[in-house]
Amino acid sequence: MEYKFEFRPYQRQFRVPVKTSHGTWDLRKGIILRLTDEKGKEGFGEIAPVSWLGSETFEQALDFCQQLPKVITPTNIFSVPDELPACQFGIESAWETITTHALTLSGMPLEDLPDPTSEPEMCSGLLPPGQAAILACKILWKKGYRTFKWKIGVIPIQLELRILEQLVQSILEDFSADDSISLRLDANGGLTDVEASQWLHVCDRAGKIIEFLEQPLPVDQFDQMKKLSDRFSTPIALDESVVTLKQMKEVYQKGWNGIFVIKPSIAGSPSQIRQFCKSKNIDAVFSSVFETEIGREAALRLASELNTKHNRPVGFGVNHWFDDNFDVHQLWHD
Ligand SMILES: O=C(O)CCC(=O)C1=CC=C[C@@H](O)[C@@H]1C(=O)O
Ligand SMILES: [Mg+2]
Secondary structure, three states, X not given: OOEEEEEEEEEEEEEEEEEEOOEEEEEEEEEEEEEEEOOOOEEEEXXXXXXXXXXXXXXXXXXXXXXXXXXXXXXXHOOOOOOOHHHHHHHHHHHXXXXXXXXXXXXXXXXXXXXXXXXXXXXXXXXXXXXXXXXXXXXXXXXXXXEXXXXXXXXXXXXXXXXXXXXXXXXXXXXXXXXXXXXXXEOOOOOOHHHHHHHHHHHHHHHHHEEEEEOOOOHHHHHHHHHHHHXXXXXXXXXXXXXXXXXXXXXXXXXXXXXXXXXXXXXXXXXXXXXXXXXXXXXXXXXOOOOOHHHHHHHHHHHHHHOOOOOOOEEEEOHHHOOOOOOHHHHHOO
């Protein structure tokens, strides 16, 4: 079978730049691709790199698309290099939408997939860093969210610890007690070992309201994170340490049995991710990379199949970070 291959780069300005301990991200650039088979059936996919998290760069992805032939075969689709995980995901998921006849691979019709972004209690809402998190939490709670993720490691730790106290206080006071509220803290690898211990002491004291502390230390400090997870009761979730399938396997081999934050759009081949997660029974939190509806649908299709054991709310409550009325299908009409 041969497929006509077309691609369109896009870019979307964040309403508010995404600030993390890695720095400031203000423009989301990606590539929407379309495969058309010999019967005219179309399949869309998205390449949404986040190089500072560990995927290829947007430029490397664009170069790869430009060097592909205008007509490709399954050999091209399944031989995308492992150094291009966002390209692997985008091209293979476009192929899946054509070949699985709009069914998820577990046989569920696509239109029946639960869209967590329309069911906020199944989704975590991403809060801005710093003091702004408190008001943002109230706004998202009113929209139905009950799981919130807050970026830390962005301003001095004493300030952030004080804000956490205020955040927990406002949740306990303002939200009805029967709400099972969860707070996820994401340091993006920006803490020192001492700061991570300080955070985990506070999290342990705050109790179950803190679902997990995400990537407290840099990727090269896996052993220290393993020690922290043994020392404190608050779970630790790895993100930057497990961006690609290759990293997931390495970390699993080293004995990580904690939470894996899986960003399908930058993790690599969907079929290989599926195989790994099913065979290892991974405790996963599926997370967005601010992709468009094309990439989100492919990522959530995978999440719906793999998120069965722990059924953690998916990290896709990010639409409010854009305020444009971006129509991804318009790319094909310009
Ligand atoms: O996981 C979520 O709840 C939302 C997505 C999210 O937090 C992120 C997406 C991409 C880069 C980062 O800003 C951040 C992360 O580090 O997890
Ligand atoms: Mg993260």
